[in-house]
Amino acid sequence: MATRKAAVLGAQNLFRSSSPPFTRNLHASSESKKIVGVFYKANEYASMNPNFVGCAEGALGIREWLESQGHQYIVTDDKDGPNSELEKHIPDLHVLISTPFHPAYVTAERIKKAKNLQLLLTAGIGSDHIDLKAAAAAGLTVAEVTGSNVVSVAEDELMRILILVRNFVPGYNQVINGDWNVAAIAHRAYDLEGKTVGTVGAGRIGKLLLQRLKPFNCNLLYHDRLKMDSDLESQIGAKFEEDLDAMLPKCDIIVINMPLTEKTVGMFNKEKIAKLKKGVLIVNNARGAIMDTQAVADACSSGHIAGYSGDVWFPQPAPKDHPWRYMPNQAMTPHISGTTIDAQLRYAAGVKDMLDRYFKGEDFPAQHYIVKEGELASQYR
Numbered sequence: 001m002a003t004r005k006a007a008v009l010g011a012q013n014l015f016r017s018s019s020p021p022f023t024r025n026l027h028a029s030s031e032s033k034k035i036v037g038v039f040y041k042a043n044e045y046a047s048m049n050p051n052f053v054g055c056a057e058g059a060l061g062i063r064e065w066l067e068s069q070g071h072q073y074i075v076t077d078d079k080d081g082p083n084s085e086l087e088k089h090i091p092d093l094h095v096l097i098s099t100p101f102h103p104a105y106v107t108a109e110r111i112k113k114a115k116n117l118q119l120l121l122t123a124g125i126g127s128d129h130i131d132l133k134a135a136a137a138a139g140l141t142v143a144e145v146t147g148s149n150v151v152s153v154a155e156d157e158l159m160r161i162l163i164l165v166r167n168f169v170p171g172y173n174q175v176i177n178g179d180w181n182v183a184a185i186a187h188r189a190y191d192l193e194g195k196t197v198g199t200v201g202a203g204r205i206g207k208l209l210l211q212r213l214k215p216f217n218c219n220l221l222y223h224d225r226l227k228m229d230s231d232l233e234s235q236i237g238a239k240f241e242e243d244l245d246a247m248l249p250k251c252d253i254i255v256i257n258m259p260l261t262e263k264t265v266g267m268f269n270k271e272k273i274a275k276l277k278k279g280v281l282i283v284n285n286a287r288g289a290i291m292d293t294q295a296v297a298d299a300c301s302s303g304h305i306a307g308y309s310g311d312v313w314f315p316q317p318a319p320k321d322h323p324w325r326y327m328p329n330q331a332m333t334p335h336i337s338g339t340t341i342d343a344q345l346r347y348a349a350g351v352k353d354m355l356d357r358y359f360k361g362e363d364f365p366a367q368h369y370i371v372k373e374g375e376l377a378s379q380y381r
């Protein structure tokens with residue numbers, strides 16, 4: 001595995017670009033396109049559900065449609081390194097469809113090699129696996145299916161909050177291991193009611209989570225670049241905290257709901273974590289690299305963080321010796337929250353719609369653009 005330092009540098013490198021600026025026309029011609037999709041492989045699970053379109057075998061359910069129009073569609077899960085299947089197709093692909101669940105890291109070097117590349121589509125939300133500045137400098141369009149899995153993630157976050165608050169995982173493990181020890185669970189199990197929950201980022205997912213938390217009678221706080229209008233704020237029942245450092249020590253539970261950007265990479269380092277209440281619970285389904293990996297593991301070991309749960313790691317797939325696999329009081333999973341069958345159907349439909357518009361030379365829905373005409377979406381600048 002890469003060392004921790006290399007992993008952090010790797011995450012940070014996604015935000016640095018050395019590519020010279022040049023432009024490529026998004027709708028250069030109507031000829032046949034080479035489209036490459038990179039998705040996780042499902043093997044024996046592929047045939048278990050006809051709606052399982054998000055895997056490599058399901059290929060977003062668009063193979064027949066693309067091929068009937070004369071386009072070439074190559075799908076693989078082999079994405080890392082110079083000998084990977086993806087690397088082979090980099091020099092002549094026109095469109096790359098990738099997904100955050102099995103991220104194809106699109107570096108400045110790959111962009112430089114991809115002379116025919118015009119369009120990078122993310123099947124899901126969060127395009128931080130792409131060097132967005134290099135993509136902008138190269139005149140590429142980057143778009144994702146904004147909103148496609150926000151309910152899926154908000155529901156999952158609510159589940160993770162309850163799993164941590166009730167100390168669920170050690171109880172489940174007791175059952176598996178043939179044990180029975182109520183005290184081992186009960187000494188650190190609480191009610192959610194009355195606790196202070198703060199979301200760092202209150203965009204689409206953050207707002208849905210706050211709405212779902214309201215009936216639990218918590219004290220709800222949010223920090224964001226943008227304050228909600230006061231009607232929405234009072235309907236959601238959350239208080240705006242302009243100063244993140246002032247919000248952090250108030251919270252029993254922190255949920256991360258902002259994108260991975262130059263400003264948020266490594267934001268939760270040792271110093272930031274020291275500002276959190278001792279015994280805080282953290283849920284992070286946003287991006288692993290928003291956290292300093294080792295600082296989180298150390299704070300879980302010391303008990304400063306009493307529980308950490310999320311589905312996002314850096315890099316992905318997480319190596320076998322990733323420290324979060326071994327830290328105490330974690331309730332981690334692979335990257336799953338935004339890839340429910342319902343979410344897959346929504347983001348597959350969104351990708352198909354954007355491809356259709358691309359072939360016809362039409363614009364995408366404005367909220368889908370992450371990079372357009374050399375400009376990054378505002379929160380990535």
Ligand SMILES: NC(=O)c1ccc[n+]([C@@H]2O[C@H](COP(=O)([O-])OP(=O)(O)OC[C@H]3O[C@@H](n4cnc5c(N)ncnc54)[C@H](O)[C@@H]3O)[C@@H](O)[C@H]2O)c1
Pocket residue numbers: 124125126147149150153200201202203204205206223224225226257258259260261263264285286287311312335336337338339379
């Ligand atoms: N685990 C999953 O399966 C999964 C699925 C979908 C999205 N995500 C992650 O969740 C993130 C949020 O998704 P969303 O749909 O709510 O996005 P969104 O764009 O609707 O909301 C993001 C919010 O973060 C705020 N923000 C951005 N930079 C900030 C900063 N530096 N400080 C404070 N606030 C900041 C924005 O103002 C915005 O309100 C995505 O970017 C993605 O990384 C994960």
